[in-house]
Amino acid sequence: MQEQTRLDAVFSALADPTRRAxxxxxxxxxxxxxxxxxxxxxxxxxxxxxxxxxxDAGLIQQGREAQRRPRTLVVGGPLEDVDAWLQPFRExxxxxxxxxxxxxxxxxxxxxxxxxxxx
Amino acid sequence: MQEQTRLDAVFSALADPTRRAxxxxxxxxxxxxxxxxxxxxxxxxxxxxxxxxxxDAGLIQQGREAQRRPRTLVVGGPLEDVDAWLQPFRExxxxxxxxxxxxxxxxxxxxxxxxxxxx
Numbered sequence: 275m276q277e278q279t280r281l282d283a284v285f286s287a288l289a290d291p292t293r294r295a296x297x298x299x300x301x302x303x304x305x306x307x308x309x310x311x312x313x314x315x316x317x318x319x320x321x322x323x324x325x326x327x328x329x330d331a332g333l334i335q336q337g338r339e340a341q342r343r344p345r346t347l348v349v350g351g352p353l354e355d356v357d358a359w360l361q362p363f364r365e366x367x368x369x370x371x372x373x374x375x376x377x378x379x380x381x382x383x384x385x386x387x388x389x390x391x392x393x
Numbered sequence: 394m395q396e397q398t399r400l401d402a403v404f405s406a407l408a409d410p411t412r413r414a415x416x417x418x419x420x421x422x423x424x425x426x427x428x429x430x431x432x433x434x435x436x437x438x439x440x441x442x443x444x445x446x447x448x449d450a451g452l453i454q455q456g457r458e459a460q461r462r463p464r465t466l467v468v469g470g471p472l473e474d475v476d477a478w479l480q481p482f483r484e485x486x487x488x489x490x491x492x493x494x495x496x497x498x499x500x501x502x503x504x505x506x507x508x509x510x511x512x
Contacts, residue, residue, distance in 0.1 A: 285408035350486040
């Protein structure tokens with residue numbers, strides 16, 4: 275159940291466009307709180323709250339540099355859990371697309387044959 | 394912004410273990426409300442609320458069969474959006490793992506060479 279609770283926190287943290295944008299920014303490299311706040315024009319307490327949610331979900335961590343305390347993305351970790359959770363669903367839609375491809379391929383052959391017959 | 398709002402709803406819908414279990418069940422095939430309710434021992438209104446959240450997020454749909462109204466998983470759709478959102482992060486952890494692999498490979502070679510030298 276521990277793992278379920280962790281996934282709850284991760285999905286919940288991702289259910290906000292500001293937090294997703296912060297993660298995308300951190301995917302490019304570490305950033306300070308003010309660098310993370312800049313694009314959003316949000317008040318400092320709001321930004322701090324978003325950062326805390328991301329941190330509690332294990333998605334980001336705080337650097338040890340006392341003055342700047344830059345935030346970094348935790349590579350892999352919880353997002354890999356999301357990826358793993360998606361896997362059975364991904365397999366399903368890939369199978370569906372493969373079946374569609376085969377269907378279209380068959381249809382193309384049939385159309386060609388029909389055209390050939392007409393000549 | 395429409396797409397952001399949709400992703401918000403999807404991530405929010407996924408932030409609950411009962412709803413994730415329902416999706417996993419539906420990945421195996423359509424199911425009626427009572428079939429979906431069975432493993433959880435939850436009251437009918439709670440189940441209906443969960444199903445509504447999944448439906449509003451575009452993750453499931455209701456069959457047209459009047460009596461049974463089975464639910465089906467929407468193949469692809471919002472979960473593909475989640476998959477697409479994950480892509481830049483996935484690339485990052487894959488690069489990290491590749492780098493680790495190369496490091497371990499290099500290290501193995503070095504260890505072998507050192508052992509060879511000793512002989």
